[in-house]
Amino acid sequence: MDFILELLEVPVDTNFTYTLILEECPKIFPHQEFRLFLLVPAVISTLILAFSTQRTKQKLQMLNGRPGLIFPMDVLKRSHRFSYAAAFGTLARLCAGIVFDAQYAFDYNGPTYLKVLLALVSMLIYGLGYFPLFAGITTEAPVGYFIATLFSWVFTAEFIGNYFCKQPMGVISYVVLVIGMLPETLCFLYLSISLPVRFVASIAKPKKKFKLAVDFESSKDLYESIRNSYQGIHVRKLFKRPPPPPLPPKGIMQKLQSSLKSLLEKIFYKRTKGFRYSARMISVMAIGFILLYEVTFLLFVQLFELFDFAEIGMEHILNSIGRIEEIGEDPAVTSLREILIVLYDLVIAFRGCFLTSLMVAFTINVVFLLHYMTSYRSNLLSLYKGKNNHLTPKNKKSNASLIVGSMRYAGYQVGYIGWGFFIQFFMLLIVTVAIALIVILWDFLKYFILDQAMRLWPVLLTSLVLNITQLILSKFLFLQKRGEILAMDNRRLLFIFTYFMFFYNIFIGIFSCLMRILKSIILGALFLPRLDHSTLPRKFQKMDPGFDAYCGFMHIESTHTNPVAMVFISILQAESLTSLKKNSKKHSNINLQDEKQEMLDRKRRKAKWKWLLAYTLVNNPEISLQRRLVLAEERNENIKEIFFSRSSLCTEEKSSKIELDQIIIRDEKI
Incomplete structure (x- = not known):
C-alpha cells in the first residue's frame, strides 16, 4: 500500500x-x-x-x-x-x-x-x-x-x-x-x-478416457451419483414437505436465547443448510475482505504513529514552556500555552476520531459482505423459483447486456468495495470530528450553538406535534374501526382539517426536504459498496452501472446453474450413456428376441413420455397454451421454409430454361 x-x-x-x-x-x-x-x-x-x-x-x-x-x-x-x-x-x-x-x-x-x-x-x-x-x-x-x-x-x-x-x-x-x-x-x-x-x-x-467419463456397472450407480450431487439434493428437497415451524419458546431464558439468535442472524449472517455458493462469489468476497483488512490495518498503524508523534511533540513543547502559569509571566507565553493545550486536546480527540471512524467503517463493510452473501443466496433461490421482485426483469434487458453485466460484476464489486470503504470512512470522520470540536471548543461555541438551538427548536417541536396529531386523528377520528379498514369517517371534518393542513404542510415540507437530501446522501454513501441495492429509484436502475452488472450476473447464474435444469440434463445424459452401453452389449450378442425386447422397451418409453406430457398439460393449462403457440409458430416456419424452397426451385428452373433458350438461339445463329 x-x-x-x-x-x-x-x-x-x-x-x-x-x-x-x-x-x-x-x-x-x-x-x-x-x-x-x-x-x-x-x-x-x-x-x-x-x-x-x-x-x-x-x-x-x-x-x-x-x-x-x-x-x-x-x-x-x-x-x-x-x-x-x-x-x-x-x-x-x-x-x-x-x-x-x-x-x-x-x-x-x-x-x-x-x-x-x-x-x-x-x-x-x-x-x-x-x-x-x-x-x-x-x-x-x-x-x-x-x-x-x-x-x-x-x-x-x-x-x-x-x-x-x-x-x-x-x-x-x-x-x-x-x-x-x-x-x-x-x-x-x-x-x-x-x-x-x-x-x-x-x-x-x-x-x-472420455467415453468412460462416468464409470458405472449399472444404471443404478449412475442415477445414484446424480441423486447425491448438489443439484440432486436441491431437487430432492423440493419434493419434501417443509418441516413444521418451531414451537414458540417457553420461559424467560428460551425467549432471551431465541431473540438474541434472531438478532444476530439479522445483523450478521443466517446459514441455509445445503446451499453452496459459486466459486466466483466466494472469490470476490475473499478478495474484498482481504482488501478491507489490509487497508484498515495499514491505515490504523500509520495513523496511530502519526498522532503519537504529534502528541509527543506537543508534550515536549508544553514541558519546555511549563504547564502552569507563573507569576509575572509574559502574556504571549500564557496565550501560547492556552493554544498549545487546546491543540493537545485536539490531537488526542482527533486520534480517537480517526481510529474510531476507521474501525466503524471496517466493521460496517465486513457486515455488508455477510449481508451481501445472504442477499445473493435469497435472490438466486427466488430466481430459481421464477420470482423476480428485486432485480431488473430479464425481459427488459437484452441477452448481450446480461452477459456484459456478468463479465463486469467481479471487477466492479472489488472497485466499489474499495472506494465505498474510503467514502464511508471520510463521512464518519467528518461526523466524529464535528462532535469532538463541539465538545472541546464548547466554551467558545456554546453561545452560538444555544442561539441556533433556540431558533430551531420551535420548528422541530411544531413539525413533531403536527405529524403526531395527523396520525392520531387519522386513526381514531377519520377512519372507521380505529384504522383497521380503509373507510372514511367524519368526512366533513376530514375535509376541513385537510384544507387547513395544506398551509401547515408547506411550512413542514421545507424541513422535510432538507431531511430527504440528508437521508439520500447518508444512505447513498452507506450502500455504495453493495451492488445488490441500487442507489437510484426503480425506474432509473438501468443508469446504475453497479446494480446493472449485478443483475446481469444473477440472471446468468440462475439461467445456467438452475438445479432442476441441471438434474434434467444429467438424467438425459444418463439415459444416453445407458442406451449406448446396452447397444454395445447388443452388438456383441445379437438375436431376434433382444431386438423385439428393445422395440417393446422403446414403445413403452414413448407411451410413458406421452402420458407424462398429457398429465403435465392437463394440470398446467398455461403450459398447454404456450405449447400450442410454440407448435403453431414452428408449423408456420416449416410452411415458410417449404414455400421459399419451392419458390427458389421455380426460379432456378426458369433461369435454367432461359439459359437453354439463349444457347439454342446462339446455335441457330451459328
Whole structure:
C-alpha cells in the first residue's frame, strides 16, 4: 500500500518499538521488473497447458485436436471454490494498487492521452502473469497442477521477499507485520501446500478416457451419483414437505436465547443448510475482505504513529514552556500555552476520531459482505423459483447486456468495495470530528450553538406535534374501526382539517426536504459498496452501472446453474450413456428376441413420455397454451421454409430454361 504511505508521509521515530517502517530497503522483486520478466514463463506455461488439452470440436485433424482452448476459471461451477478464492486472495495487494494508486506494469513518459492505452496493456500483462495459476487449477490434470504449483511458489517467494525480508525491526514489529498480512499469507500458504498435494494425487489417480467419463456397472450407480450431487439434493428437497415451524419458546431464558439468535442472524449472517455458493462469489468476497483488512490495518498503524508523534511533540513543547502559569509571566507565553493545550486536546480527540471512524467503517463493510452473501443466496433461490421482485426483469434487458453485466460484476464489486470503504470512512470522520470540536471548543461555541438551538427548536417541536396529531386523528377520528379498514369517517371534518393542513404542510415540507437530501446522501454513501441495492429509484436502475452488472450476473447464474435444469440434463445424459452401453452389449450378442425386447422397451418409453406430457398439460393449462403457440409458430416456419424452397426451385428452373433458350438461339445463329 505504497500510495497510503506517500499520502500520509509519516515521520518515523526509531525509538518506537512498534514502528513498522524503520528504513525503506529496496524490494528484492521490484514490481514492474517482476511482472515483465514473468511474461516469458507465463506464455510458455500457457502453451504447454494448451497442447496438453484437446479441442472438443476438432475441425482441423492436426495433432489429435491439439492445442486446445484453455480457460482460467469456470464462472458457473462450484468446484475448487476455496482454491480459486485463495488464488484471488493473492491478488489483493495488486488490486489495491490498481484501485487506489493506478499501478502500471511499466513506466511511461509520453503524452498524457495515451495513458489509457498504458492501463490496458498493464491489465493484459497482469492477466497473463496469473493465467497459468488459474488455468492449472481448472485443468485438473497433473501438468496443470505442476505448473500451478510452480507459479504459486514463485508468487509466495515474491510476497515473502518484498514484505518480510526487511531490515531488523524487533519482535513486536514483526508480529504486527504478520498480523497485518495474515489473510494474504494464509492464501499463499494454502496454495503452496494444497497444489503439490493435488499434483501427487492426480499422478496416483488412473486417467479415464472420455467415453468412460462416468464409470458405472449399472444404471443404478449412475442415477445414484446424480441423486447425491448438489443439484440432486436441491431437487430432492423440493419434493419434501417443509418441516413444521418451531414451537414458540417457553420461559424467560428460551425467549432471551431465541431473540438474541434472531438478532444476530439479522445483523450478521443466517446459514441455509445445503446451499453452496459459486466459486466466483466466494472469490470476490475473499478478495474484498482481504482488501478491507489490509487497508484498515495499514491505515490504523500509520495513523496511530502519526498522532503519537504529534502528541509527543506537543508534550515536549508544553514541558519546555511549563504547564502552569507563573507569576509575572509574559502574556504571549500564557496565550501560547492556552493554544498549545487546546491543540493537545485536539490531537488526542482527533486520534480517537480517526481510529474510531476507521474501525466503524471496517466493521460496517465486513457486515455488508455477510449481508451481501445472504442477499445473493435469497435472490438466486427466488430466481430459481421464477420470482423476480428485486432485480431488473430479464425481459427488459437484452441477452448481450446480461452477459456484459456478468463479465463486469467481479471487477466492479472489488472497485466499489474499495472506494465505498474510503467514502464511508471520510463521512464518519467528518461526523466524529464535528462532535469532538463541539465538545472541546464548547466554551467558545456554546453561545452560538444555544442561539441556533433556540431558533430551531420551535420548528422541530411544531413539525413533531403536527405529524403526531395527523396520525392520531387519522386513526381514531377519520377512519372507521380505529384504522383497521380503509373507510372514511367524519368526512366533513376530514375535509376541513385537510384544507387547513395544506398551509401547515408547506411550512413542514421545507424541513422535510432538507431531511430527504440528508437521508439520500447518508444512505447513498452507506450502500455504495453493495451492488445488490441500487442507489437510484426503480425506474432509473438501468443508469446504475453497479446494480446493472449485478443483475446481469444473477440472471446468468440462475439461467445456467438452475438445479432442476441441471438434474434434467444429467438424467438425459444418463439415459444416453445407458442406451449406448446396452447397444454395445447388443452388438456383441445379437438375436431376434433382444431386438423385439428393445422395440417393446422403446414403445413403452414413448407411451410413458406421452402420458407424462398429457398429465403435465392437463394440470398446467398455461403450459398447454404456450405449447400450442410454440407448435403453431414452428408449423408456420416449416410452411415458410417449404414455400421459399419451392419458390427458389421455380426460379432456378426458369433461369435454367432461359439459359437453354439463349444457347439454342446462339446455335441457330451459328
